[in-house]
Amino acid sequence: MRRKLAAGNWKMNGLTASLVEIEKLLETHPDPGCEMLICPPATLIAQVAWRCRNKHLKIGAQDCHWEAAGAHTGDISAPMLADAGASYVILGHSERRTDHEETDAEIAAKTEAAWAAGLTAIVCVGESERQRDLGTALPVVGGQLDTSLPAGCTGENLVVAYEPIWAIGTGRTPSPAEIAEMHDFMRAALVGRFGDAAKDIRLLYGGSVKPANAAEIFGISNVDGALVGGASLKAADFGAIIDALASA
Numbered sequence: 102m103r104r105k106l107a108a109g110n111w112k113m114n115g116l117t118a119s120l121v122e123i124e125k126l127l128e129t130h131p132d133p134g135c136e137m138l139i140c141p142p143a144t145l146i147a148q149v150a151w152r153c154r155n156k157h158l159k160i161g162a163q164d165c166h167w168e169a170a171g172a173h174t175g176d177i178s179a180p181m182l183a184d185a186g187a188s189y190v191i192l193g194h195s196e197r198r199t200d201h202e203e204t205d206a207e208i209a210a211k212t213e214a215a216w217a218a219g220l221t222a223i224v225c226v227g228e229s230e231r232q233r234d235l236g237t238a239l240p241v242v243g244g245q246l247d248t249s250l251p252a253g254c255t256g257e258n259l260v261v262a263y264e265p266i267w268a269i270g271t272g273r274t275p276s277p278a279e280i281a282e283m284h285d286f287m288r289a290a291l292v293g294r295f296g297d298a299a300k301d302i303r304l305l306y307g308g309s310v311k312p313a314n315a316a317e318i319f320g321i322s323n324v325d326g327a328l329v330g331g332a333s334l335k336a337a338d339f340g341a342i343i344d345a346l347a348s349a
């Protein structure tokens with residue numbers, strides 16, 4: 102049985118004043134009916150973790166280095182994130198693949214580093230608009246899964262987020278049929294490689310999920326939740342998405 106997951110990615114947004122949104126979420130969703138996770142900027146992880154102690158809100162990070170420590174100015178390692186209170190880390194987000202030229206091999210190494218620190222990795226995959234138009238979305242995502250995921254993936258240590266790049270922050274989403282096709286494809290690919298353990302790996306959809314489209318998306322086969330960007334910044338919007346997931 103896969104536990105549904107609503108994950109919010111705050112990206113490079115959030116100052117101490119934004120913690121009021123966490124307080125609101127905790128107040129309105131003391132027992133959310135699904136797993137809820139916020140990935141704030143690294144600067145806020147420890148403060149959010151402090152506010153969330155003994156509460157049903159998990160904390161995640163947005164990236165980690167593949168080494169545990171060393172001469173990497175400005176980088177943050179997985180043990181540091183765990184020490185600050187994170188239990189998840191997003192890896193291979195398309196913005197990091199683009200802005201920092203992250204490769205699939207680096208993402209696989211980061212995934213292993215996350216596991217070594219006891220973190221669950223949320224590995225992001227997704228095609229560009231051009232690849233979708235060319236009809237290559239499935240093989241592109243299949244290739245990303247093959248090379249971004251190390252051996253040993255299970256439902257305990259891995260979540261996969263399908264985020265078509267052209268849907269992120271654009272207000273556009275794939276059709277339900279396109280999401281279903283991709284999620285069924287990813288499930289089959291994961292089971293083909295990792296066996297029965299992959300039946301428990303949660304598959305999130307990400308890209309312009311809003312309160313208005315959440316219920317339809319959560320009704321789609323093999324969609325176990327969402328990775329939400331912009332709409333996770335306000336407790337009211339993210340709370341509505343959590344409610345839609347809990348009742349899906």
Ligand code: PEP
Nearest residue numbers: 269270307308309330331
């Ligand atoms: C994201 O960046 O992970 C994302 C899904 O963003 P948005 O919800 O804003 O499209």
